[in-house]
Amino acid sequence: MAVQDVMAKHGYRLSASCAGKASYTKFLNYNGKRAYIAVTDTSGEGVPHYMDEPVRVTVYDFRSGEELEAPKDYRTLNAYLETLGDRPE
Numbered sequence: 001m002a003v004q005d006v007m008a009k010h011g012y013r014l015s016a017s018c019a020g021k022a023s024y025t026k027f028l029n030y031n032g033k034r035a036y037i038a039v040t041d042t043s044g045e046g047v048p049h050y051m052d053e054p055v056r057v058t059v060y061d062f063r064s065g066e067e068l069e070a071p072k073d074y075r076t077l078n079a080y081l082e083t084l085g086d087r088p089e
Contacts, residue, residue: 003049003077010037012039014047022047027062034062039080042073051078 004014004024012024014050015038020034023038024047040047041053058071 002018003047003051005041006051006081010084012037021045028057030061030068033068035068036060036062039077039081044071052076 001085005049007014007024013025014022015025016022021040023025025039026037028035028037028065036059038058038060040056042056044056044058044076048055054078055074055077057074059064059068061068073082
C-alpha cells in the first residue's frame, strides 16, 4: 500500500505550502485551539516516501502557524503511526 493511502487511513492529507514544502497534515484541537499536525521527512521540506523512513512531527497553531510544541523525530514513519491510538480499518 502506498504511503499516501496509509496516511489517508489515519486521517492525514497531503498538503503543500506556497513555499513548496510538502507535509501530511491532520487537523485537531490542541489545548482549546484549532491546530494541525504536520508529518514531514526529517529535513522538514518534504514528505516521507517509505514507511521505514525517519520523520519529524510538529503541531502548529492553525491561525498563526506557530509551533505549539517542539518537533518530535521518529526513527520511522511506521514507528510514529504505531504511537497513534487510532487503528484504521
